[in-house]
Amino acid sequence: MTARLISILQAPKEALDAALAELRAARPIAMPTETVYGLAADATDPAAITRIYEVKGRPRFNPLIAHMADLGMARIHARFDPLSEKLAHAFWPGPLTLILPLRDDSGIHDLCTAGLDTVGVRVPQGFAGDIIRAFGKPLAAPSANTSGAISPTTAAHVSEDLGEKISLVLDGGSAGVGVESTIVKVEADGRVRLLRPGGIAAEEIEAVLGRPLERAEKAGAAIEAPGMLASHYAPEAGMRLNAEAPLEGEAYLAFGPGAVTDREKAAFFDNLSPSGDLAEAASRLFAAMKAADRSGARVIAVAPIPDHGLGEAINDRLSRAAAPRP
């Protein structure tokens, strides 16, 4: 099988019809979202969700995010506390996932929630929302990549990785945000926890909440969001972080306007954002890592990235890419 590729810009009707046909046949599709490309299937259908795991080669059943058309659909499946409601109003549609109590009559399958009594809910921007609205049911969608690999931000990334395993890839161009959604959970006692930094900066969420987010402890904490497992986003090359300059033969990812010492030593060179814009760096991160990896360099060295705003998500993904491999 080689996936059909349809442009949602050039042929939106054909793309939507093809997507609905695949989803109704319990076949996962690759679709663009504003964060990364997702591998989407009916969140209420165990056969469809099982296919997602098979295609990704995901070693175990981690909970998947249930993507909704809007807040109205989300309310059918999950219970909202006032703080989660406030965040939904502020950031949906957009790159925020809320972990919420699952309603008993939701119909979202255990394979999507991994048997938890909570569900990760997000309302994506753009064409993905149109597909969900037309389908009428939530879509479970992890990133559309082989488990453990770098998440895809273009249709070409998806086709290279999964093109022989799925039947349809919808092309919506480069994903604008470039890192996955921020995952937040409001606890019963009112504490709000940041389970995964992502496409919405923690500071923006804190501004809406009027209180600080609690960070998951970096080491030793129970794994609540398995996206927080150590090795993830792993390129073939090794990673060297906070590298002020390249060593001979390394691929080097710079950040910001400063001149790079020993730039000529790098076998591959790119700048994530010459102007030092963290949103631009996030949007280019995964594509740059893939290009650096393809250069054949044994090590990808990355300049220090400020740890505020979207820099927190960038540094999270980089440290997972650098983590020891299983």
Ligand code: TXA
């Ligand atoms: O931007 C995104 O979120 C992308 C696009 C495709 O929407 N999706 C994505 O999915 O990143 P995935 O499967 O790669 O990551 C989902 C994360 C995992 O870390 C999972 O553990 C967490 O969400 N998660 C899902 N449901 C959860 C729950 N009930 N409790 C805690 N964590 C949950």
Ligand code: MG
């Ligand atoms: Mg992923």
